[in-house]
Amino acid sequence: MSLSPRLEIRQGQGLVITPQLQQAIKLLQLSSVELEAYVEGELERNPLLQRDEGEHGGETEAPERQAETGEVALDRMTTERGAADMDAASADSYEASPGERDCGDRPVAEASEAAGDGYQTGGAIDWSGANKGGSFDRDDNGLEGALQSADTLAEHLEKQASLAGFSTTERAIAQVLIDGVDEAGYLRADLDDVAERLGCGLELVEAVLARLQGFEPTGVFARDVRECLTLQLKEQNRFDPAMAALIENLDLLAKRDLPALRKVCGVDADDLKDMIAEVRGLTPKPGAAFGGEPSAPVIPDAMVREGPGGLWLVELNSDALPRLLVDQRYHARVSAGARGEADKTFVADCLASANWLVRSLDQRARTILKVASEIVRQQDGFLAFGVEHLRPLNLKTVAEAIGMHESTVSRVTSNKYLATPRGVFEMKFFFTAAISASNGGADHSAESVRHRIKQLIDGERDPEGVLSDDRIVEILNSAGVDVARRTVAKYREAMRIPSSVERRRVLKEAC
Known part of the structure; x- marks a missing residue:
């Protein structure tokens, strides 16, 4: 057999992920906030795209564009935006309810009227980008709001260091130590x-650190929790030998081992109770109040409300859907x-990209609506009666019901939220593992079992009534839930519920 280079032509079939398909997949898994940022970038890059800010945004042109010639407009295409071309019927389909469907027999709840009136579209959050410029004529804080931004923890400490009278060498050491402070206020250097x-x-570094530990907020520059609490107690002149012993034995306090704490601290029960109250009044994270990013509000991608006859109606949230238009006249x-x-190629590419983006956004909205509608159909018991009636559900069940692949359903449910009369939930919340029934009946949802365990523990009122994990297993088995003791312990620890021994000790102290 000879080895030599040769040229062959073969024909075959294969899957090719085009750039357009990659874009569609990317859009599908973006959250509403990420999608808004992506659309803003496309609006800046593509002059043929424009946000639809009105019911008939595509029928009028901006005055500056009406005065431009084609040649001038072509030169400015890299910095301008166009109007649009998606008709109003397609845009309004987002606000309609093609996913409205019968989700099972359900009696009309008393709160249906309140739930039905609880959702309003538009106005709550401005996604139009109309007020993102630099003008100070709008109704917000303007320049004053920009100048009144809160200092970060590092800036707050640097201001104090500049007034502390450090020498040049000490100032350099202080700056390095400030850079080593984390968001909670602890020194990690x-x-x-x-x-x-x-x-x-x-010795010089330690001397500078001792002065820095006198900065506000009290407890900053501590290297662990004990030192942080010690600094705060010293500032309050409450760090006596008994309190020092308590701080050195925080592990006993966490276990609620009060007899051991009384022995270590050398105090009686009343004094120990007062000392514990003082420790609880301290701040374990002194830097947490500085420089925190404002929490972003959760914007639901779809909403569920109760319709006439006990049906559940599913509709997309128009505030979370960017509405773009392509300006064919421009x-x-x-x-x-x-x-x-080169100019003709650039214009053609912009048009193709704009049309594809509009279609991709439309397909994304329809896919989200399909998945949300199927989730509501599967979990109508949760909407009607609460978390105890949450059913086991996986991606495969939803994918087979709507004729899509599991990976598509997974992308749709990631970082997407569903507003229901019972609150706003991430779509992943409705997918729970199944726990077999001991009597051969329908499987139970893991989330409903966790809720049942929490209810049993919350019902404990005296030390004699504290339920051990084995006793909880017996109660669940008698209710038809086939669950092991290690599963109960895992769920209890995940909910940060202490063991029966610790709960019994706490109830004895309360009594």
Whole structure:
């Protein structure tokens, strides 16, 4: 057999992920906030795209565009936006309810009227981008709001360091230590490393640290929780030997082992109770109040409300859906002014990209609506009666019901939220593992079992009535839930519920 290069032509079939398909997949898994940021970038890059800010945004043109010739418009295409071309019927389909469906027999709840009136579209959050410019004529804080931004923890500490009277060397050490403080206010830098890096003695670094630990907020620059609490107690002049013993034995306090704490601290029960109350009044994370990012509001992608006859109606949230238009008239004008091949190619690429983005957004909205409608159909018991009636559900069940692949359903449910009369939930919440029934009946949802365990523990009122994990297993088995003791312990620990021994000790103290 000879080895030699040769040229062959073969024909075959294979799956190819085109850039357009990659874009559609990317859009599908983006959250509403990420999608808004992506659309903003496309609006800046593509002059043929424009946000639909009104019911008939595609029928009028901006005054500056009406005055432009095709040649001038072509030169400005890299910085301008166009109007649009998706008709109002397609846009309004987002607000309609093609997913309205009968989700099982359900009696009309008393709260149906309140639930039905609880959702309003538009106005709550402005996604139009109309007020994102630099004008100070709008109704917000303007320049004052920009100047009144809160300082970060590092900035707050640097201001104090500039007034502390440090020498040049001490100021350099203080700056390095400030850089080593985390968001909670704890010093994560090693003092030996700081001394070696700056070429100074460890004693000088420790002296600077001692002065920095007197900064506000009290407890900052501590290296662990014990030191943080000690600094705060010293500032309050409450760090006596008994309190020092309590701080050194925080592990006993966490276990609620009060007899051992009384022995270690050398105090009676009343004094120990007062000391514990003082410790609870301290701040274990002194830097948490500085420089925190504002929490982003959760914007539901779809909403569920109760309709007439006990049916559940599913509709998309128009506030979470960017509505884009393609300006065909602007495209025609610019195309007529394009003289070179490069200009014509650029205009054609912009048009193809704009049309594909609009179609991708429309397909994304329809897919979300399909998945949300199927979730509501599967979990109508939860909507009607609460978490105890949450059914086991997996991606495969939903995918087979709507004729899609499991990966598509997984992307749709990631970072997407569903507003229901019982609150706003991430779509992943409705997918729970199944726990077999001991009597051969229908499987139970893991989430409903966790809820049942929490209810049993919340019902404990006296030390004699504390339920062990084995006793909880017996109660669940008698209710038809086939669950093991290790599963109960795992669920209890996941909910951060202490063991029966610790709960019994707490109830004895309360009595």
